Amino acid sequence: MTSRRAERAAHRAELSGAGPVREERAPAPFPGASARFALFGEVLLTGLLVTVVxxxxxxxxxxxxxxxxxxxxxxxxxxxxxxxxxxxxxxxLLPGAVVGAVALAATLVLLLDIDLARSGMLPGGPVIEVVGWVGLAVVALVLLSAAGAWTPESGWRAALRAVPGGVVADPAGALYLVATAGFVGVATWALVPLFLPAVGCAALAVVAIPVRRRGRA
Incomplete structure (x- = not known):
């Protein structure tokens, strides 16, 4: 029994990257994601941290x-x-607040356009509503992509400049990011406290989406 427990403990340590590799093979590309329950807890913690900030x-x-x-x-x-x-x-924080203010202003304008389009006060309301939703998707895509590309060394300007190239290089990934933003929005609309785990999942998605092709290679 003791040897089995030791074997299982060594296997878990090997998978997590905390212990030695017992066999000659390539290390796992993302060892920190091998413990699923720990990863789930980290997603919740990240969601809490992002929400507080x-x-x-x-x-x-x-x-x-x-x-x-x-x-x-x-x-x-x-x-x-x-x-x-x-x-x-x-x-x-400070440069990001400028990005946040611009994104907030654009979001409010687009939401107002969607509301006016639905009220029937504007000609071509259905078209304007579609344009409004597409605009919201673009704002969400730019925000998630730039946040994923931001580094302390390069700053927000370089992160924003990298967004178009990232979309062109991986259009399917851009759609995944839009779907991620939609998930956060729907979860928050259903129950506001769900924003916390949803935004944690969004942070994990931004990390995972760009490297999914590498995992298939």
Whole structure:
């Protein structure tokens, strides 16, 4: 019984990257994601952290950028101390607030257009409504893509400039990001507290979507 327990413990340590590899084989690409329950807990923690940082709404981009970097470190089994998350928040906060303010203003304008289109007060209401929803999808795509590309060294300008190239290089990934934003919106609309786990899942999705093709290669 003792030997079986030791064998299972060694197997778990090998999968997580915390222990030695018992067989000659390539290491797992994302050792931090091998423990599913621990990954679920990290998603919830990341969602909580992003929510706390994003309480002012305009600070949400900074929270997303820091949360995505925290999640990326976790799945790679790198140093993912919370001190590093808060250090990222401090670097991303003020410039990210400008990005958040622009995104908030665009979102409010688009929501107003959708509401007016549905009221029948505008000619061509159905077309305007479609344009409004497409605009919201674009805002969400830019926000998630830029947050995923942000680094303390390059800053927000470089992250925003990288968005068009990323969309062209991986259009299917862009659609996945839009679907991710839709999931967060629907979950929050159904029950506001669900924003916390949903935004944590969004941070994990931003990490996973760009590398999915590498996993199939």
């Amino acid at each position: 994003g309480l002012l709404v305009v600070t949400l981009p900074a929270g997303l950028a820091a949360g995505i970097r925290h999640m990326r470190r976790h799945v790679a089994a790198e140093d993912s101390r919370l001190q590093l998350f808060w250090a990222d928040v401090r670097r991303a």
